[in-house]
Amino acid sequence: MTETAAAAAAPFTLERRRARRRAAWRRRRLVLLLMAPWLIGFSAFFGYPLVMSVYLSFTHYDLLSSPKWIGLANYKYLFRDDPQVGPAVKNTLWLIGIMVPLQVLFAFGVALMLARAKRGVGFFRTIFYLPALAPPVAATMAFVYLLNPATGPVNIILEKLGISGPLWFQSPQWSKPSLTLLSLWGVGTLMIIFLAAILDAPRQLYESAELDGAGPFQRLRWVTLPTISPVILFSVVISVIAALQYFTQAYVAANIAAGQASQAGDQTVNNLGYPEGSTLFYPVLLYEQGFKFFNMGYASALTVLLLAVAFTITVLIIRHSRRWVHYAGAVK
């Protein structure tokens, strides 16, 4: 009796196991099929460039003849001899130290005002978000015109108010602040992210804070900031990464401002970093070496350094953040 039962069950379980294995295999094949684009893309446009950058950074390569191994020469030049690296790094640090905090603060301030507004929230939100969508080339050209020292509307208005305006994009001291103004104009995306986070904060927290006698600033400090701190972290990280690759605005502004200064728009002149290298940010330097001079080996060394710095900064910010970021439910 028991024997026959076992005999009857054996092929049954075997068949079931086989069916299950077949289902598992079919499932694996499906996952592979669905993931295929990403797997190919990741290897071809992420893994391959990563490995190639490291390899090319040890070579001299001008695209015409094949890469020539030169060991650490590119890195020696980068860290010791290249006179442009120092200013480029300093300019990029300026963006991270001054422009990014201003962007985050400004976006937060506008979002806070919007969250408190009783009427016209949709209307104001549209106005503040719109410039963020404007093509960066168009927005930059508009700002070079608006801040044009002699005939730009801003300086004309300032003059009418009895203030003589600065030279903006034409002056090494004012070129970065001018770019900062441009970036504040396009801060809409951050603003919307902050606004959504502020409106998401639980109402009863504010009510109990109010009952405890907390004023508006105390509520901001002890309720709003802690609840949205993960979002602040997120926006700081994406802004810093954006600052590390800040290129288009700097490139276009330098080009247009320089062309305007020479009144001829002479294409043979190297306008990168105009005026006086004050807008030569790290990616601009990388572009110059790679795509103006075609020093692909040296540009790869610059790439590897940027990669290392981007990675380190991201990890540092996230590590450091555990001290001030508050996760709901204290998951971390």
Place this chain on the structure above:
Amino acid sequence: MSVAVAQPFVRRKVPAAVRRKRLLVAVANHSLLIVAAVMFLAPFFFIVLTALMTNEQALSSHLWPSPFRWQNFVDVFHQAPIWRWTLYTMMYAVLATLGVLVSSIPVAYALSRIRWRGRNLVFATVLIALMLPPVVSVVPLYVMWSKLHLVGNLGPLIIPNWFGDAFSIFLLRQFFMTIPEEYLDAARVDGCGELRILVTVMLRLAKPAIAAVALFSFLYTFNDFFLPNIYLRENPAHWVLQIGLSEFRSLHQVQWNLTMAATLLVMAPVIILFFLAQRAFVEGVTLTGVKG
């Protein structure tokens, strides 16, 4: 019943002093908002005014055009091959957006609704790819495309989009996660395979997220200057709008009025698109930020 009516009444009884203070705060807040809104709109305002000036007016200290020169918008098309630039921009934007959708949706589905070993690890690599700026891969990729003799064509700009875009995968996955399992189970009970579920159930339920991804992708490629500048600069026949605009002034000297008219024309499609699809935009941004 009477209690339920009385309670909100009691709550509303705020001392007059407090009420006055609240009103003042609201007025101050709104005035600040209005000032900020005027400053955000001012650049658009001056671009439009300048685009309607004669060249002499644009170089003078007058802020208001007199007479209004509408002819500028016609002249722009005569002075630069705007239509050709637009055509190439559209080819780039449409083909890239299509590629992003076709390749990213299945990946996002596999990363959210099917359980398999190593899924979290793969998702982590998607996030890392999201963090790394395109600047760091451009040099070796340029070498690759130049070996394939594709520099100067739209290929290097479009092809990578057909192999999954990290940002879109991330956004779609976040949205797919929010769809209740019951919908999918119902389809499974009815005998649907995973592919059928993805096509019939998921695509329909995830419409807002897919719309947001398509919009962001279109906007990104339409506005993109960095990659076209690298791959297309040497070949003016294939220039897109953004390169053309950046060179507009060197083609036509100091004509600020025409330059601003061209700038306005390049901004216009984006602004129109925004007003047509405002909700999808705002929801998309919120989805990436809050759940990230």
